[in-house]
Amino acid sequence: MMQGKLYGIGVGPGDPELLTLKALRLVKECDVIAVPGTAAEESVAYQIVKGAWPEIALKELLPVPMPMTKDPRQLEENHENGARSIEAILQEGKQVAFLTLGDPTVYSTYLYVHKKIQSWGYEVEIVSGITSFCAVAARMNMGLVEKAEPLHVIPASYQIEEALKLPGTKVLMKAGKKLGEVKEQLLSMGAQGVMIENCGMENEKIYHTIEEIPENAGYYSLTIIKE
Structure with missing residues (x-):
């Protein structure tokens, strides 16, 4: 069975019209939408995409809790848990789009998960967003x-x-x-x-x-x- 692929998708800074065509296409194509936070629907990144494409509400959502902390042990635990929950979906052969504010390469919590998933041998791709x-x-x-x-x-x-x-x-x-x-x-x-x-x-x-x-x-x- 084919393994799934993880996309880190930059959704831009806030205006839904600043979402790129590529980001929107991948959100539509991916099986599962991973969203930072405990309640996916409340996330700013989710709301931005919803403003451009309301049908995201029908997608399978995966909340990935990312508490604001500088405690290294707590951070490591959160990132590990988040990555494991995404890995379980990738093992089913599903594609995952992880929404992130702005651009995923700039101070993004997504990067920690990205590195773990990549180190475990899965295919990953970053999709740039407007900073x-x-x-x-x-x-x-x-x-x-x-x-x-x-x-x-x-x-x-x-x-x-x-x-x-x-x-x-x-x-x-x-x-x-x-x-x-x-x-x-x-x-x-x-x-x-x-x-x-x-x-x-x-x-x-x-x-x-x-x-x-x-x-x-x-x-x-x-x-x-x-x-």
């Missing part, structure tokens, strides 16, 4: 980088002081609960920037200056700092 930082720049009608400017993508929930001194454009992702501290650092440096919360979604909020940024903004907030 949040490109979508935010487009939404603000501005370029990210021009001429010889470098671009730095920084996970803002870690130490970022040194990274903020780098030349060029800085993208701050996944600040989470540290947003208040990040805002203070940016203000003390006199940095210029913009932030969008939930880019392309119904509850989108745009902040044109660092001062405007609320300290309790949601997880899907992205800040762009220009020189």
Whole structure:
């Protein structure tokens, strides 16, 4: 019997119209749709695809719990469990589409599962999606980088002081609960920037200056700092 194949599918940042034709085709073709979270229907990635193709509701869904934690043992356990549940479906010869926000190659929890499934000898494929930082720049009608400017993508929930001194454009992702501290650092440096919360979604909020940024903004907030 043929083994199934796992597709890691980037569904873009939030606007269903930013889903690629390839992503949508594979969602339609795959037997099972794996979705990060305990309730598949509540996942943002699922809702994005549903906005473009409501029939996803008729598909077999596999929730893959991915709790937000930095505890290495807990993370390893979650990734192992998620990968095993996907493996069971692949062994039945079914194709699995794992939905992931933005692009699967950028700070995506999907990658942990991808590596495990691949190391166990299954076929895997990553399908690129539009990244949040490109979508935010487009939404603000501005370029990210021009001429010889470098671009730095920084996970803002870690130490970022040194990274903020780098030349060029800085993208701050996944600040989470540290947003208040990040805002203070940016203000003390006199940095210029913009932030969008939930880019392309119904509850989108745009902040044109660092001062405007609320300290309790949601997880899907992205800040762009220009020189």
